[in-house]
Amino acid sequence: MQDDQARQFRGKNKAPKWAKPDDGLVSVMVLPLSVTDPADLARLEKLFSAMWSIKRAVQQDARSRVDAYWAGKREREERGAKAVRQRLGLSREALERCAYQHLENSGHLKHHISKALAMHMADEVWTGVSRHLFPDAAGHRFGRPKVGNWHSFTHIPGRARSHTTENKWETFRLVGALHGHAATYADEGRRPLMQPRRVPKPTVPHGKVPTGKTTAVGKPGVRKANWWDHTGPLAVVFAGGPDSKRGDLVLPVRIPQGAGQWERVQHFLSTPSRWHKVDLVRRRKGGARGGWVYEAHLMVLGPGHSSASVRAMRDKAASLNRIGGVDGNVSNLSIVSFPAQLAGGEPVSTEVTLSDADRAQLEQQAKKQRGRARALERSRRASNTAQYGLSKKQAMRAARRTAKGLKPKTVTAPGGARAARADGAPKQAYRRDRLSTNYQELRARQAEHAAGISEYRRHRARRVAREIVAAHGPVLVVEDCDIRTWYRLWGKRLSQTTPGMLIAALKAECEAAGGRLLRASTWSTALSQHCLCGKRVTKTLRDREHTCTACGLAGKRDLVTAALAAFVQLTDEEDPKTARLDTNASRHAQITYSKALEEALRESTTPRQNTLRGADHVAVPRRSRGTSAPRTAEWRLRATPDETRPQRDHAGTPGPRPGCTPHPAHGSARIKS
Known part of the structure; x- marks a missing residue:
């Protein structure tokens, strides 16, 4: 009879729906977990x-x-x-x-x-x-x-805490307090925060605590202490799991420490009411037990943290009354800006290019990556010898031994092709191969290295974006290009330079400084095919220099395109197709800043920053094996302008090939002067 009755559901909540404060802004802090x-x-x-x-x-x-x-x-x-x-x-x-x-x-x-x-x-x-x-x-x-x-499965989403009901986390919860963590490991701030290598696991409080209510006989009520009463070191607790016999899963938290980290930690962890959700994330690490390390990603209601120096830089950039344009391509990133009213001041140009130290670093890392790939392939072949044939050299050696009547030699790592069907598909799928422990560790180290490079690229992109906005202001215009199509021609170079990541970081930095990065359609503007005087100057992709026969303006093609982007007007800022080039304003700027503009379009006018450690950084080479070279030998990592090392195009004449000039990579970017 109960089966015939309709299923009962809880009615609609009559209370007002909770909404995220501060226009829904959320930020994430990564908390490493010390699981020992x-x-x-x-x-x-x-x-x-x-x-x-x-x-x-x-x-x-x-x-x-x-x-x-x-x-x-x-x-x-x-x-x-x-x-x-x-x-x-x-x-x-x-x-x-x-x-x-x-x-x-x-x-x-x-x-x-x-x-x-x-x-x-x-x-x-x-x-x-x-x-x-x-x-x-x-x-x-x-x-x-x-x-x-x-x-590829690295993320377990948690359920957000209830901000209308007190003490309600249905999955992972962050317990403890920052002052309790500091009191345990920093003596309440009287000494630097020094957490042990093996962070001890906190325990649930014991005893009873008052509830704040009175019983029927008028006595103050008490209850058993639980994790909500824990005010000691921070920890992530999974208390709602079904395995209740083994107790709660408690994962100690190690907060980031180091120069400039305490202010950031206070921004995220000093107000527990802003804690919103905790997700468990794992990432590959070859040296860790099991090949994984675990982190808790804490989502906090409100904007992220910015240091005092970054805030001062953004305030200074917001006060700059300038308009600028950006030209991003495969080889470099060019920026040119002018005073907004075209009165006073001077035009400023910047080129983000690749230094010699970056090229050497890229070559070294590519060599290491190729070595890891070969080691992985050798390990796979050694563990699955039946799936590979002999190479030509191995087959010839086996034939010679057979002709001489010698015993066949066992091949531990066959170098031939993989056994495949007539249509070319492997007879055994790669996912069914046997993989050794060494292979697993090597692959974990490879993934860890790739993740480190990606994180460094993002950090570098943010740093370069701050420098650009500080010099040119937060109001910039860039051409609306689909960078995904560039990978058909320059995929390998783009994977190193990541121009899309640079432009995305520049967009975020412009918005953080109170401005905006606008996009203009290339069809309605054709910036690379025009001059500041308004005349159309047709150029192929091979032509990297701009020369106008009408006004005599000469300069680098990328810098001229960036200068023209500063004078693009949009009817609808959300629609790049409404962009048009204001040739009257560009011509007025050319007349006003004649000599200064020509100088800015020939070379960058911003201060030089050759490497991440500075232009005067000295590197000490390693001693070569078998040589007696002294360890005091030194050289300076100085980057020379591109003009001192002319490249040759396909026709043999000096000049850069189309799309193959140096570009900022994941190493330190250089703002060329």
């Missing part, structure tokens, strides 16, 4: 393994449902797309119920994760599915949902 207990580390690994199983199962179901959705074209036309999605279960609620079903049907997953974690993992899968089903504002859809692999 083998039992806790094993539980954490099982937690990630169980969440990966749930995500893979939901992804496979979502992929099948998406295929069925697109296959039912006639049904979508007759019943409507929404009805078909409801029938197939293509919704957030349906995927959540799918995750619950997988969790209930499994016999072991219920011992490691909770339904709240399964629900949020299903929500994460639905985010990718919705981007495939529904187009964005530009009419583009994301590709068909794919099932990821184990090594």
Whole structure:
């Protein structure tokens, strides 16, 4: 009889809906976790393994449902797309119920994760599915949902805390207080923060605490102490897990320490009411136990932290009344700015190029990367000898030994092609190969190195963007180019230079300083094909110098294009197609700053910054093996202008090849003067 009754649901919340303060601004702080207990580390690994199983199962179901959705074209036309999605279960609620079903049907997953974690993992899968089903504002859809692999699974989303109910975290929670952490490891600030290598795991408080309420007989009420009463060192606690017999999973937190870190830590951790959500993240590290290190990503309500020097730099940039243009290409980044009223002051130009030290660093890192790739390939071949044939040299040696009647020599690492079918597909998939422990460690170190390079590129892009905005102001215009198409011709160079990352960092820095980076369409402006006087000067991609026969202006093509971008006007700032070039203003600037402009368009006028450590940094080379060279030998890492090292184009004449001139890489950028 109960089965016939309708399912009961909780009614709609009558309280006003909570909204994020400060216009929804959130920031993330990375807190490394110091997991030293083998039992806790094993539980954490099982937690990630169980969440990966749930995500893979939901992804496979979502992929099948998406295929069925697109296959039912006639049904979508007759019943409507929404009805078909409801029938197939293509919704957030349906995927959540799918995750619950997988969790209930499994016999072991219920011992490691909770339904709240399964629900949020299903929500994460639905985010990718919705981007495939529904187009964005530009009419583009994301590709068909794919099932990821184990090594790419690095993130477990947590559930946000309730800001309307006191002490309610349904998944991972951050307990403790910053003053308690400082009191434990810094003696309440009277000495520098020095955390031990093995951070001890805090314990739940004991005893009873008052509740603030009175009982029926008029006595003050008390309750048993719990994690909400913990005011000691910070820790991440997973208290809602199903494995209650083993207690809560407590992961000690190691806050960042070092020069300039304490102010940043106070900004994020001094106000617990701003803590919003905690996600568990793992990243590859070859030297760690198991090959992974774990972090807690704390989402905090409010803007991120900026140091006093950065804030002063942005305030100074906001006071600059200048207009500027940016020209980004494969080889460099050029910026030219003018006073906004074209009265007083001088034009300023900047070129971000690659120094000689950066080229040497790129070559060294590329050599290391090739060596790691060869080592991985040798390890795979040695562990799967049956899947590879002999190389020509190995086959000839085997034939000679057979002709001489010698015993065949065992080949530990065959160098031939992989065994494949007639259509070229391998007989055994690569994912089914046997991989040695050395291979796993080497691959972890390779991933760790790649992640470090990516993080350094982002840091460098932010630093270069601050220097550009401080010199040219926060109001800049750049051409609206799809950098993804450049990878067809200059993919390898772009992977080193990342011009898109530089422009994205410049956009964020302009907005932080109170300005904006506008985009102008290349079709309506054609900046590279015009002169400041208004005359059209046709140039091919090979032509890197601008020479106007009408006004006699000569300079670098990229700098002239950046100067013209400063005089672009947009009817709608959100639509790059509404951009047009104001030739009257550009001609007026050319007349006003005749000599200064010619000088700025020939060379950069900003101060030189050759390397990250300064122009006078001295590097000491390593002693070569087998030589008696003294260790006091020195040389200076000084970068020379590009004009001192002319390149040759395809025709053999001096000059840079199109798109192949030096460009800032992940090493230290140089603002050339």
